[in-house]
Amino acid sequence: MRAHLSRRYRISASHRLHSPAYDAERNLAVYGKCNNPHGHGHNYVIEVTVAGQVDAQTGMVCNLGDLDGFVQREVVDRFDHTNLNLYEGFLNLVPTTENLCIRVYDLIFAGFDKAELVRVRIEETANNSFEYCGAGKQGQEKSVNLHA
């Protein structure tokens, strides 16, 4: 029997939304207060969903310790209490939560082999959330980015 397992992790990080492709006026128009030159921060919640057959011996889709250890090492330790703009993957990419979602998905997808990664959902605030289900899959793109 196939089941989905989801686990929520927390990181606190700062970012500034600013595109070098736009001039100052346009950056302000597009990103609003998120364009503040000094940056700002959020308590992000990263919800990771994996799926697979429930193991007959353990009753688990995958061992939670394996998932926790991997996400802690590859995601939480990498991003928690950092400035996202300084992360190498965001030197040339605006660290919107959409892009963070894709990066986190790719990091887990590339290295976690104990279960199938189905979705990464990130809550930027209590009112904003973003989901990424991998390239080529039908993502659920109903979340609205208010950048509140």
Added chain:
Amino acid sequence: MILLTRKAEFSAAHYYWNEDFSAEENARIFGKCANRNGHGHNYTLEVTVEGDVDPVSGFVVDLKWLRDVIDKEVIKVYDHRHLNLEVAEFQKTIPTTENIAIAIWRRLEPNLVGARLHRVRVYEMPELFADYYGEQ
């Protein structure tokens, strides 16, 4: 089609233990969940049914009826119980969050006449939940 979700809560004790494993293996695989004295959680159950909105009632299903089915088939059986020791389906199956979601599906699905069960979601705690969509 509309999806409709009803929440319910139950509090229960459990432990993770596989008789086929040695004590060391159980401790290694299940960690603190292998403590045979058990531990407990406040579980949150989300039952999602799917269907078309009835043009007369405006309902997908009658929510009171859905609540009563959940209450009779799940909450009355699981709430304030030790899942391993007191619930039939967990005599031989480890009551992981995944298996609880599957077991609840099996309890509800035959009793939801007139509604189609879409998903059973079980939160063991706010940071951990399992989803089951039936046989896929």
